[in-house]
Amino acid sequence: MISLDRLRFSYRANGAAVLDDLSLDIPAGAVTAILGPNGAGKTTLLHVMLGLLAPQAGQVRLQGRPQASYSRAALSRLVGLVLQAEYIPFNFTVWEYVLLGRAPYLGLLDVPADKDARVALAAIETLGLSDLKHRSILELSGGERQMVMLARAMAQQTPILLLDEPTSHLDLSNKNRILQVLSALAGQGVTVVFTTHEPDVAIAIARYLVLMRAGHALDSGPLAQTLTAEKLSATYNVPVRVVEVDGRPVVLLR
DSSP states (O other): OOOEEEEEESSSTTOOEEEEEEEEEOOOSSSEEEETTTSSHHHHHHHHHHTTSSOOOOEEEEEEEGGGGSOOHHHHHHHHEOOOOOOOOOOHHHHHHHGGGGGGSOOOTTTOOOHHHHHHHHHHHTTTOGGGGGBBBGGOOOOHHHHHHHHHHHHHTOOOEEESTTTOOOOOOHHHHHHHHHHHHHHHHEEEEEEESOOOHHHHSSSEEEEEEEEEEEEEHHHHHHOOHHHHHHHHHHHHHEEEEEEEEEEOOO
């Protein structure tokens, strides 16, 4: 679904590379976790996948086509992004903000139709946000905003969904809800890619794992093959153990 070939990206001309000779293939219709420490380049990689940043070298292909061959409108119907935090300059209600996810399907002067309203409402209900529907998004907690941003992306109905640290501001209950929703989306054929620095979050739902450090993809592949003590120790530069608890792997510091 997503193919990255020898990407290089730097924020400054002749500056240090944030992504360096990075190649990856992201499988379709599954959950892929990009795991690594802070500063590994995970967020930058998502922005390059979406086309918000242009690499100085290498190529991104989406569904077998060069990313550059898509119009901005077509790209917004193909790939959705949920950021860790987003600057929202207007006093939208939750309902109005989630409905913005339907913008890629509307013309310049079009207004949302009944179908758009149904899709937005379904996303709100799926994430348990019905009680917040008429609240200002500026009044919400960080965790509530995170849930609302995911609802807007779900209303966008893209076959590829990218998420940057989607559980970072959430309590255990909402973390569990988001992980269940992402797993369900993958079950419906959506290609879900999310970044995290928490191995246990990746273990919870990912089928595929990418290990990143200092702009490099150290390893990638099915979770069972990639989640090893040796590889995680190299990723985080700290010795760890991988043990099994109730049939599932758990990562522990030594």
